[in-house]
Amino acid sequence: MTPPPIQQADQIFVTLQHRVVGYLPIKFQSIADVILSVVAIVLVFALLFAITTVLERKGLGRIQNRYGPNRVGPAGFFQPIADGVKSLTKEDLVPRTADQLVHFMAPVLLVIAAFLAYAVLPVGRNMALVDLNAGVLFFFAVGTLVELAVFMAGWSSRNKYSLLGAMRAIAQMISYEVPLVLASIVVIMAAGSLSTVAIVNMQTGYSGIWPHWFVLTPWGFAGFNLFMIAATAESNRSPFDLPEGESEIIAGYYIEYSGFKFALFFLGEYLGMFATSGLAITLFLGGWAAPFSFLTWIPSYLWFFAKLLLMIAIFIWIRGTLPRLRMDQLMNFAWQFMLPMTLINVFAAGVWHFMPGGVIRWLVCAALLIVPAFLLSRGLKQGKKFAARTYRFAD
Amino acid sequence: MTATFLILAAITIAGTVATMAMRNLVHCVLALTLGFAGLAALYLQLGAQFVGLTQILVYVGAVAILAVFVIMMTQKPAQTTESIFSSFWLAGSLIAALVFAVLGWAIVSSSTSSRPLPPQAEAAVRPIGDALMHRFVLPLEIMGLLLTAALIGAVVVAMQEKRGTA
Numbered sequence: 157m158t159p160p161p162i163q164q165a166d167q168i169f170v171t172l173q174h175r176v177v178g179y180l181p182i183k184f185q186s187i188a189d190v191i192l193s194v195v196a197i198v199l200v201f202a203l204l205f206a207i208t209t210v211l212e213r214k215g216l217g218r219i220q221n222r223y224g225p226n227r228v229g230p231a232g233f234f235q236p237i238a239d240g241v242k243s244l245t246k247e248d249l250v251p252r253t254a255d256q257l258v259h260f261m262a263p264v265l266l267v268i269a270a271f272l273a274y275a276v277l278p279v280g281r282n283m284a285l286v287d288l289n290a291g292v293l294f295f296f297a298v299g300t301l302v303e304l305a306v307f308m309a310g311w312s313s314r315n316k317y318s319l320l321g322a323m324r325a326i327a328q329m330i331s332y333e334v335p336l337v338l339a340s341i342v343v344i345m346a347a348g349s350l351s352t353v354a355i356v357n358m359q360t361g362y363s364g365i366w367p368h369w370f371v372l373t374p375w376g377f378a379g380f381n382l383f384m385i386a387a388t389a390e391s392n393r394s395p396f397d398l399p400e401g402e403s404e405i406i407a408g409y410y411i412e413y414s415g416f417k418f419a420l421f422f423l424g425e426y427l428g429m430f431a432t433s434g435l436a437i438t439l440f441l442g443g444w445a446a447p448f449s450f451l452t453w454i455p456s457y458l459w460f461f462a463k464l465l466l467m468i469a470i471f472i473w474i475r476g477t478l479p480r481l482r483m484d485q486l487m488n489f490a491w492q493f494m495l496p497m498t499l500i501n502v503f504a505a506g507v508w509h510f511m512p513g514g515v516i517r518w519l520v521c522a523a524l525l526i527v528p529a530f531l532l533s534r535g536l537k538q539g540k541k542f543a544a545r546t547y548r549f550a551d
Numbered sequence: 552m553t554a555t556f557l558i559l560a561a562i563t564i565a566g567t568v569a570t571m572a573m574r575n576l577v578h579c580v581l582a583l584t585l586g587f588a589g590l591a592a593l594y595l596q597l598g599a600q601f602v603g604l605t606q607i608l609v610y611v612g613a614v615a616i617l618a619v620f621v622i623m624m625t626q627k628p629a630q631t632t633e634s635i636f637s638s639f640w641l642a643g644s645l646i647a648a649l650v651f652a653v654l655g656w657a658i659v660s661s662s663t664s665s666r667p668l669p670p671q672a673e674a675a676v677r678p679i680g681d682a683l684m685h686r687f688v689l690p691l692e693i694m695g696l697l698l699t700a701a702l703i704g705a706v707v708v709a710m711q712e713k714r715g716t717a
Binding site for chain 2: 290298
């Protein structure tokens, strides 16, 4: 019996992989299975990185009233190929005083850590590389390797600017990792599992046409927003891109990297952004599940990548519109606003779990989140003056 | 004794030996991190996912970074020129060997090592969570309280220092 065509289209990559692996002798089948999945992940997300660089430059260009790249290929879409050739043919400069081995290992470790995170992301139905019992924990564990890579890059370059940049990046990553993990705890509480596959499976049902995504609850909505703010800071993107701060420390920890090593840093940073967005989709936006029950005929992997592209578009939009924060503002925001709010959110998720369903539960949980958020921002505003910036010489 | 175990054991031992043998302190920390990662991989190989991943999260992510920060804030990056062996290395290694022998004898002669291992030894996340939240909830709470107290204490100490300099 053959399954209906919709299901076939949904599982086309899974069946294809089974077919290809089936041709091999049984001894090599399990290892070939893994290698095929790894190659697919590396190719797809590297391609997504190439597309995103063009989209980002074009999007930022539009926001800043200019065209962006438009020379190479149709509408400038072959620009990444030109960039890749350029970075491959550039001279690889290593400072004479640099720590050669550590300087070389830093970008490699960064890219390995970034790619490892994809092992637990379910990009479609039956399309996670491994279904780990502790999948979310694995994601955060490999995320910490990035901090180490950043430190190695900053320290081994023997450059004051790169060391300053690395210090900023590590301080920022450690501070924002706390709200990042605490914001995802609410989902783990609701799903009762650390497995990413199980968390997505929890969200695939529908009430009427509406999906059971965790973002559609008060604690899920708050958790999603807190998670995305922390994820922006984790991936060192504007407005939290102080570690790179061109105007103050030039390019931060990768100032002494050139050619393909610089491209690897660039790749690692974008891969980290995709991975955290992918985790946000998995935890809050239903993973590969369709947003309405009548759209389930569209294959699951298309939904995942549509959501991922939407998140990337929001990231580009934020980068184009918000100015960079100051270091003390960044730290105060993490410890004085994000941390209390995530803890309150954990409490609200607990209240939601133990209250009977209905409108009252909605109102109580929403009030539990909105009132503290309001009071907290009022309290933090006290004693600070907000007025139009005055310039001494530029007026 | 599978090939995976041998490779991971070699990585762990190489990392920890390099920690003691390197001259540059930051190199030592990086080598120690390699040892931590090898240990975590050994836990994962034994099927203890939670312990292995927590090992990476805490030791590679937090302890190594903390050690690096402490080294950079307290020491000048000057390299030591003296020998890495101290003058009483013979007595030290004798004591170390004695301690190892006592520990090894205790482990071998204990009743737990002769007991057969349970067939399903996989430490899944759920049983660990259940145990922490039901049977061991009081020790967990006390630990949490202790750590919070330490955190507040650190902040208080830092605040006093700031007031003194101002």
